[in-house]
Amino acid sequence: MQIAGVIAVVLLGVLGVFQLALALGAPWGSAAWGGQNEGVLPGRLRVSSGVAGVVLYPLMILFVLVSSELIEADWLPGAGSVAMWILVAFFGIGTLANFASRSRIERAWGPVSLIIAICCAVIAIGI
Numbered sequence: 001m002q003i004a005g006v007i008a009v010v011l012l013g014v015l016g017v018f019q020l021a022l023a024l025g026a027p028w029g030s031a032a033w034g035g036q037n038e039g040v041l042p043g044r045l046r047v048s049s050g051v052a053g054v055v056l057y058p059l060m061i062l063f064v065l066v067s068s069e070l071i072e073a074d075w076l077p078g079a080g081s082v083a084m085w086i087l088v089a090f091f092g093i094g095t096l097a098n099f100a101s102r103s104r105i106e107r108a109w110g111p112v113s114l115i116i117a118i119c120c121a122v123i124a125i126g127i
Contacts (some may be wrong), residue, residue, distance in 0.1 A: 001068050001069065001121055001122060001126035001127075002068050002069060002070055004068060004118075004119040004122035004126075005064050005065065005067070005069075005070050005119070005123055006063050006068075006070070006125075007115065008064045008068075008115075008116050008119035008120060008123070009061050009064055009065060009070070011112055011119075012057050012060050012061045012064065012116065013057070013061065013108035014112070015057055015109075015112070016052070016053050016057030016061070017053070018034060018047040018053075019032075019050070019052040019053035019057065020031070020049070020050070020053035020054070022041055022045075022046065022049040022053075023046045023047070023049040023050035023053055025040050025046070026040070026042050027039040027040050029041045029045075029103075030103050030105055030106065031103065031105040031108070031109070032045075032106065033045050033048070033049075034047070034101065034103070034106070035101050035103020035105065036102075036103075039126070048085050054087075055058050060087060062076065062079075063076070063078070063079050063083045063095035064084075064086075064087070064119075064120065064123065067079050067080055067081070067083060067084050067123050067124075067127060068123045068126075070074060070094045073113025074098060077109075080127055081124045081127040084120045084121070084123045084124035084127070085120075085124050087116070087117070087120040088117050088120045088121045088124060091113045091114070091117035091120065092116075092118045094109075094113040094116050095113040095114040095117060096105075098110035098112075098113055
């Protein structure tokens with residue numbers, strides 16, 4: 001369970017940094033958000049990437065860390081198997097979306113999403 005937690009946290013960190021880079025203007029638009037934006041993302045998607053990188057991915061990381069017993073955070077409500085199954089569903093859908101993307105580079109995120117989903121399932125089963 002803890003190994004799955006470490007793997008998930010590392011991959012979530014990669015995704016979070018990627019989203020922050022997009023928010024700051026990295027020209028990788030074809031690798032995100034459906035792959036329909038070459039170069040720098042438009043403003044609304046840069047804001048979305050910023051929120052994902054600053055709020056969503058760090059929160060997911062925190063839930064994984066607590067649920068996999070890598071850290072203790074009694075103050076965090078909702079950590080546990082339900083949170084992990086929600087992440088399994090989220091990244092399962094993300095896996096399908098990434099593999100279905102018309103953008104070849106965005107399809108590369110499919111295995112990443114799949115591994116995160118599997119790690120979260122392992123954690124949920126182990127709780």
